[in-house]
Amino acid sequence: MADVKIAVLVGSLRKGSHNKALAHALEKLAGGKARFEHVEIGDLPLYNQDFDKDYPAQGVRLKQQIRDADAVLFVTPEYNRSIPGVLKNAIDLGSRPYGDSAFAGKPAAVVGASIGVIGTALAQQHLRNVLAYLDMPVLGQPEVFLHFKEGLIDEAGTITSEGTRTFLQGFVDKFLAWIATHGGQH
Numbered sequence: 001m002a003d004v005k006i007a008v009l010v011g012s013l014r015k016g017s018h019n020k021a022l023a024h025a026l027e028k029l030a031g032g033k034a035r036f037e038h039v040e041i042g043d044l045p046l047y048n049q050d051f052d053k054d055y056p057a058q059g060v061r062l063k064q065q066i067r068d069a070d071a072v073l074f075v076t077p078e079y080n081r082s083i084p085g086v087l088k089n090a091i092d093l094g095s096r097p098y099g100d101s102a103f104a105g106k107p108a109a110v111v112g113a114s115i116g117v118i119g120t121a122l123a124q125q126h127l128r129n130v131l132a133y134l135d136m137p138v139l140g141q142p143e144v145f146l147h148f149k150e151g152l153i154d155e156a157g158t159i160t161s162e163g164t165r166t167f168l169q170g171f172v173d174k175f176l177a178w179i180a181t182h183g184g185q186h
Helices: 018-033 051-055 057-068 083-093 121-133 161-181
Strands: 004-010 037-038 071-075 108-114 145-148
Touching: 004 018, 004 145, 018 037, 018 071, 018 108, 018 161, 057 108, 071 161, 083 121, 108 121, 108 161, 145 161
Parallel strands: 004 037, 004 071, 071 108, 108 145
Antiparallel strands: none
8 A cells, every 4th residue: 555645635725724734644644554745726826717728837737646646635624614715726627627637536535624513514515515526436434524622633743632543543544445445546
């Protein structure tokens, strides 16, 4: 599994993002079993169908990073009961023009963290709907709606709660098995 490459798209651009911290903690839990490539989405232009004839360099880069990966991990906050615009824009750029989606067939998983008690449940459900349309086999269980509290993940990316660490290790292990089962090696 050490050759498994996972493209990571984090739907938050904030420097101190809980979701960025979660993505790095999951990477640490994967250990040497997978390589995580954090895909930059903050520099992407807003998708415009006029791009379909002459794609912008950032869109080409995004699509290549997705194509080079064996799987995609989406780590999303919840904004106004849905996915952040920056994440939806990245998905739009990576999946267009019609018939040239970089996402099609890539095994995927969706997680998210929030200070709210319901975590990112609604955003994740909206995202799963989009990913189903993109023909991505998405890991169904375990669902990760992480209620983020200060100190849950330390500066080194270690999850400080043993119960949460055990749960998230189970998620990582299941995702890696999902990738292997769904042809996630290029």
